[in-house]
Amino acid sequence: MSEDWDAAEVHRLLDSLEQRTHARLRSVRGDHHEVVSASTDANADDEHDPEGSTIAFERQQLAALMGDAEEQLAEIQAARQRLEDGLYGTCADCGQPIVPERLRARPTARRCVTCG
Numbered sequence: 684m685s686e687d688w689d690a691a692e693v694h695r696l697l698d699s700l701e702q703r704t705h706a707r708l709r710s711v712r713g714d715h716h717e718v719v720s721a722s723t724d725a726n727a728d729d730e731h732d733p734e735g736s737t738i739a740f741e742r743q744q745l746a747a748l749m750g751d752a753e754e755q756l757a758e759i760q761a762a763r764q765r766l767e768d769g770l771y772g773t774c775a776d777c778g779q780p781i782v783p784e785r786l787r788a789r790p791t792a793r794r795c796v797t798c799g
Contacts, residue, residue: 688771688772688783688786690766693762693766693771693786693790694766696786696787696790697759697762697763697766697790697791700755700759700790700791701756701759704752704755704756704759705756707748707752708749708752708753708756711745711748711749711752712749714745715742715745715746715749718738718741718742718745719742721738722738722742755791758791759790759791761791761793762790762791765793772786774793774794774795774797774798775793775794775798776794776795776798777795777797777798779795779797780795781794781795781796782795782796
């Protein structure tokens with residue numbers, strides 16, 4: 684791990700990111716539940732709905748957002764493991780240090796800007 688980092692700072696960054704991601708996931712899951720519930724009462728022919736997007740499209744979009752949030756949580760866990768293993772802040776491709784600015788902006792980064 685780069686000497687510009689201390690473990691407490693990394694844990695704070697990852698904790699904050701994890702809390703925000705869990706909140707986003709709860710929100711999207713709630714929206715997904717509402718769409719699914721509404722679709723049971725809706726006209727089955729939503730493909731011709733003049734109101735806009737179809738219910739199926741909305742479900743797919745929300746499912747993709749849930750997948751993104753779940754992937755982010757996995758990336759946070761992987762960053763925690765790299766921290767524990769002493770590899771946090773080291774590029775997975777070239778082995779060079781990842782600049783602190785990149786890690787502050789994206790605490791789960793595995794690669795330096797060059798390897799990107």
